[in-house]
Amino acid sequence: MDLASVRTVGAYNDEFTRSIDDPEGFWLDAATAVDWIDPPTRALDDSAAPLYRWFPDATLNTCVNALDRHVEAGHGDRPALIWDSAMVGEQRTYTYAQLRDAVATFAGVLTAQGVAKGDRVIIYLPMIPEAAIAMLACARIGAVHSVVFGGFAAPELATRIDDAEPVAIVTASGGLEPGRTVEYLPMVQAAVELSATPPPAVIVKNRPQVAGSAADYGWLDWDEQFDRAAPAAPVEVAATDPLYILYTSGTTGKPKGVVRDNGGHAVALCWSMRNIYDISPGQVWWTASDVGWVVGHSYIVYGPLLIGATTVMYEGKPVGTPDAGAFWRVIAEHRAVALFTAPTALRAIRKADPEAAELAAYDVSSLRTLFAAGERLDPDTFFWASEKLGVPVVDHWWQTETGWSIVANLRGLEQMEIKPGSPTVPVPGYRVEVVDAGGKAVEPGTEGNIVIALPMPPGTLAGLWRDEERYRSSYLNTFDGYYLTGDSGYIDDDGYVFVLGRSDDVINVAGHRLSTGSIEAVVASHPAVAECAVVGIRDDLKGQRPSGYVVLKAGADLDEDTLRSELVALVREEIGAVATFRDVTVVAALPKTRSGKILRKTMRQIVDGEEYAVPSTIEDMSVLEVLAEQLAPKQ
Ligand code: COA
Numbered sequence: 001m002d003l004a005s006v007r008t009v010g011a012y013n014d015e016f017t018r019s020i021d022d023p024e025g026f027w028l029d030a031a032t033a034v035d036w037i038d039p040p041t042r043a044l045d046d047s048a049a050p051l052y053r054w055f056p057d058a059t060l061n062t063c064v065n066a067l068d069r070h071v072e073a074g075h076g077d078r079p080a081l082i083w084d085s086a087m088v089g090e091q092r093t094y095t096y097a098q099l100r101d102a103v104a105t106f107a108g109v110l111t112a113q114g115v116a117k118g119d120r121v122i123i124y125l126p127m128i129p130e131a132a133i134a135m136l137a138c139a140r141i142g143a144v145h146s147v148v149f150g151g152f153a154a155p156e157l158a159t160r161i162d163d164a165e166p167v168a169i170v171t172a173s174g175g176l177e178p179g180r181t182v183e184y185l186p187m188v189q190a191a192v193e194l195s196a197t198p199p200p201a202v203i204v205k206n207r208p209q210v211a212g213s214a215a216d217y218g219w220l221d222w223d224e225q226f227d228r229a230a231p232a233a234p235v236e237v238a239a240t241d242p243l244y245i246l247y248t249s250g251t252t253g254k255p256k257g258v259v260r261d262n263g264g265h266a267v268a269l270c271w272s273m274r275n276i277y278d279i280s281p282g283q284v285w286w287t288a289s290d291v292g293w294v295v296g297h298s299y300i301v302y303g304p305l306l307i308g309a310t311t312v313m314y315e316g317k318p319v320g321t322p323d324a325g326a327f328w329r330v331i332a333e334h335r336a337v338a339l340f341t342a343p344t345a346l347r348a349i350r351k352a353d354p355e356a357a358e359l360a361a362y363d364v365s366s367l368r369t370l371f372a373a374g375e376r377l378d379p380d381t382f383f384w385a386s387e388k389l390g391v392p393v394v395d396h397w398w399q400t401e402t403g404w405s406i407v408a409n410l411r412g413l414e415q416m417e418i419k420p421g422s423p424t425v426p427v428p429g430y431r432v433e434v435v436d437a438g439g440k441a442v443e444p445g446t447e448g449n450i451v452i453a454l455p456m457p458p459g460t461l462a463g464l465w466r467d468e469e470r471y472r473s474s475y476l477n478t479f480d481g482y483y484l485t486g487d488s489g490y491i492d493d494d495g496y497v498f499v500l501g502r503s504d505d506v507i508n509v510a511g512h513r514l515s516t517g518s519i520e521a522v523v524a525s526h527p528a529v530a531e532c533a534v535v536g537i538r539d540d541l542k543g544q545r546p547s548g549y550v551v552l553k554a555g556a557d558l559d560e561d562t563l564r565s566e567l568v569a570l571v572r573e574e575i576g577a578v579a580t581f582r583d584v585t586v587v588a589a590l591p592k593t594r595s596g597k598i599l600r601k602t603m604r605q606i607v608d609g610e611e612y613a614v615p616s617t618i619e620d621m622s623v624l625e626v627l628a629e630q631l632a633p634k635q
């Protein structure tokens with residue numbers, strides 16, 4: 001598609017309308033951005049609706065699209081991946097040819113361990129180039145990767161091993177957090193021991209900064225295996241074959257294995273890089289997230305490489321590594337044209353450096369756009385970043401399940417007015433609606449459940465790993481013909497979507513998605529706890545944080561400080577540091593409905609100092625009154 005011809009006023013409306021009126025034509029056109037082995041003759045297979053498959057008769061290899069084809073087109077010397085570690089003070093650049101060779105060789109390592117098409121591989125790695133190499137190596141041989149974020153502890157890793165049943169785990173001796181190292185190998189060992197289906201092979205990238213090595217555990221050393229491996233050729237896969245599983249928090253303790261296909265994913269990401277982010281081949285693009293999250297999958301690894309751009313992979317924090325100028329340094333040194341980050345990171349920078357004085361030390365003139373997602377971009381942060389950076393600050397809304405934007409300001413298509421607090425308008429392919437509890441469309445400006453009419457566009461989840469029933473019950477059964485996003489919000493008279501927050505028990509802490517249910521399960525396992533509720537309360541820096549309310553068993557003899565430190569340690573051990581669980585309050589009783597449902601929303605509203613309506617189904621009003629007295633914010 002010739003972008004110059006569509007970047008005009010009205011282009012968004014034209015493209016959106018075409019995506020709805022003629023999805024076949026729209027997505028087959030978009031599919032020309034991908035190099036297929038067997039090109040698609042049709043876009044959508046709706047024969048098993050409400051389960052859909054995109055490009056059912058096409059085949060391809062995602063790794064070839066991300067690497068080999070750019071080398072073959074003469075761009076082998078172009079930087080593909082720039083690794084910048086503020087933690088070790090090192091930078092490394094891989095050209096497309098170098099990255100292709102490293103990926104092919106590591107694919108050979110996996111093949112030598114018996115990993116074949118369709119097999120799963122768990123990747124538990126910090127932000128080092130090997131993470132991208134391992135992901136792309138899986139894609140090369142048709143294996144299905146499942147990346148687990150390094151901030152998760154052994155039991156979470158074990159749950160994912162049991163669900164995915166991997167043939168191999170690829171890991172490192174550890175990660176680096178400010179002031180401490182995170183040793184991965186004891187966690188991997190504990191997870192393997194906890195798991196009912198331990199994987200046959202564990203491959204370890206040794207990092208000199210972190211203790212522990214493959215030899216200590218009788219596992220395979222990445223470097224040794226790499227030196228003796230023969231490069232593996234790419235394998236042809238169906239567009240509908242899975243590329244990866246990414247586990248995300250649901251409302252229960254058991255994470256959901258979101259499955260992404262190969263073909264729809266490649267098409268959607270290529271389309272998004274050009275039309276949403278306005279990025280062209282050869283430009284430097286930086287997503288400051290982690291490969292353990294969907295943002296890292298789509299926009300650190302696959303999106304930029306699929307279109308032949310240069311991606312920056314940053315190991316470090318927005319502040320403290322070493323200061324609040326860290327992001328500006330990375331932009332300046334690599335001449336990034338766009339940065340994609342979470343609002344929390346911007347709030348952290350603002351807190352440390354309210355005037356953005358650190359900016360003066362860097363030339364960030366290459367930066368054209370700042371993209372934010374992962375949580376709501378609050379207007380305060382929006383205005384601050386807009387003023388300090390002097391570039392458009394563009395919010396966009398999406399989820400692990402969709403893999404790319406549902407609602408965005410499409411910078412490559414039509415640069416629409418930005419309304420603070422809104423991620424702008426539905427992306428072509430997504431029919432976004434707001435409905436009430438009965439599934440009836442609400443008036444503009446009225447808050448309700450945000451839903452997406454089926455089918456969703458290519459690139460969105462193909463289902464949940466080996467759990468069609470849960471896929472249907474979590475997303476498809478609530479409102480017939482619609483995908484339930486789990487978010488609530490409204491659409492204004494101009495068609496702008498405002499996302500206000502989750503309507504379920506999922507919370508968003510520093511852009512990290514967590515389930516209050518899984519934290520509750522850990523808290524409830526403490527011997528002194530009779531029952532508990534965990535709710536996501538407002539946090540100035542992280543957007544939300546989990547806060548626990550605990551009823552003690554009769555006769556439990558321990559003071560609140562001891563209980564707090566034991567519960568904090570327990571959650572850290574069972575879920576991981578990323579849960580950021582620190583608040584524990586002992587209460588006399590929890591408010592419930594007559595059917596025994598804990599009134600978590602009412603509790604959150606009390607703690608946040610919001611108006612709250614007392615549900616007519618409340619079991620005992622006096623419990624709520626006592627609690628309100630205890631928890632209401634002190635003036
Ligand atoms: N491996 C191991 N531990 C990790 C980790 C990882 N990859 N990432 C975070 N942790 C740990 C942290 O060290 C911290 O541990 P601590 O309790 O011992 O201090 C804990 O998990 C909580 O981390 P975090 O929520 O990140 O808080 P923080 O205080 O360390 O940092 C910010 C605050 C704002 C700098 C940080 O949250 C941030 O950069 N946020 C942006 C989020 C983001 O990019 N999200 C991606 C979604 S798009």
Ligand code: AMP
Nearest residue numbers: 373374375376396397398399400499513
């Ligand atoms: P994750 O699956 O981890 O990407 O988290 C997805 C959830 O994060 C969404 O369902 C929203 O609740 C929230 N979210 C992500 N991006 C935004 C945004 N731009 N505005 C508001 N909420 C967002």
